[in-house]
Amino acid sequence: MKKSLRYVALLTAATFAVGITVAPIATASASVKLCIALDTGGVDDHSFNASAWAGAQASDKFTKTKATYLPAASTADFVPNLKKLVDNKCTIIVGVGYQIGSAIMASAAANPTVKFAIVDNDGADHGPNFDQYPGKTFPNLKALQFSTDES
Numbered sequence: 001m002k003k004s005l006r007y008v009a010l011l012t013a014a015t016f017a018v019g020i021t022v023a024p025i026a027t028a029s030a031s032v033k034l035c036i037a038l039d040t041g042g043v044d045d046h047s048f049n050a051s052a053w054a055g056a057q058a059s060d061k062f063t064k065t066k067a068t069y070l071p072a073a074s075t076a077d078f079v080p081n082l083k084k085l086v087d088n089k090c091t092i093i094v095g096v097g098y099q100i101g102s103a104i105m106a107s108a109a110a111n112p113t114v115k116f117a118i119v120d121n122d123g124a125d126h127g128p129n130f131d132q133y134p135g136k137t138f139p140n141l142k143a144l145q146f147s148t149d150e151s
Contacts, residue, residue, distance in 0.1 A: 034059060035090035036069035037081045037104070039097030043069060048119050052096045078103035086111050094119065094144075108141040117142040 036056055038049045056067035068090075070081040078100045085093045086107060094117045095104035101121040108116045116138070117123075123143035124135030 032063065032065050032092065033088070033090045034065055034067040034092045035085040035088070035094070036067065037078065037085060037093060037095045037100060038069050038071045039099060040072050040074060040077075042071060048096050052094055052119050056094070072100075075099055079106075082107040086114060091115060092117070095121075097121070105138060105141065108138040112140055115140050115142075117144055119144045121145070 034056055036052055038052075039045075041047065041049055043049055043053050053067075053069060056069070059065065060067050070077075070084060072078060072081055078095075082093065082095070082100075082103055092115045093104075093107070095101075096119045098121040101118060101123075102125075104116055104118050104121075105123070105125050108114070118141065121143060122135070122145060123141045124137050126132045126135035
C-alpha cells in the first residue's frame with residue numbers, strides 16, 4: 001500500500017509539472033493555480049488524499065506555485081467544492097477518489113477551459129447504470145490510475 005501511495009504522489013507531481021511546463025517556467029508559476037478536491041477522510045487519511053496532497057506540495061516546490069485543497073465531509077460536498085474551485089479560478093483541479101467521478105465529469109464538461117484530473121477513476125462517463133463501454137471521455141480530464149501490480 002505504501003508503494004502505491006508513493007506512485008500516486010509521484011504521478012500527481014509529474015502530471016502537474018508536465019502540464020505546467022508547457023508554458024515557459026517564468027510565466028507558468030504566475031498563471032497556474034493548482035487545487036485539490038479531496039475525498040472524505042481528510043487530507044491526512046494515509047491514502048489517496050494524503051498522496052495527492054503530497055504530490056501537489058512537491059509540485060509547489062518545483063514550480064513555485066501554491067496548491068490548495070478543499071476537504072469533503074461527505075459526498076454531498078463534491079459538487080459545491082468543485083464549483084468553489086472553478087469560481088476561484090483554479091487552472092488545474094484534481095478530484096481524489098472514484099466517488100467524485102460523476103461530479104468532476106460534470107464540472108469538466110461545463111468548464112472546458114479548466115484542466116481536471118481524477119485519482120482512482122478512469123475519467124470516462126459510463127452512463128447512469130455504468131454500462132456504457134467505452135465511456136465518454138473529456139479532453140480536459142486526465143485519469144490518474146494504477147494497475148494492481150504497480151502497488
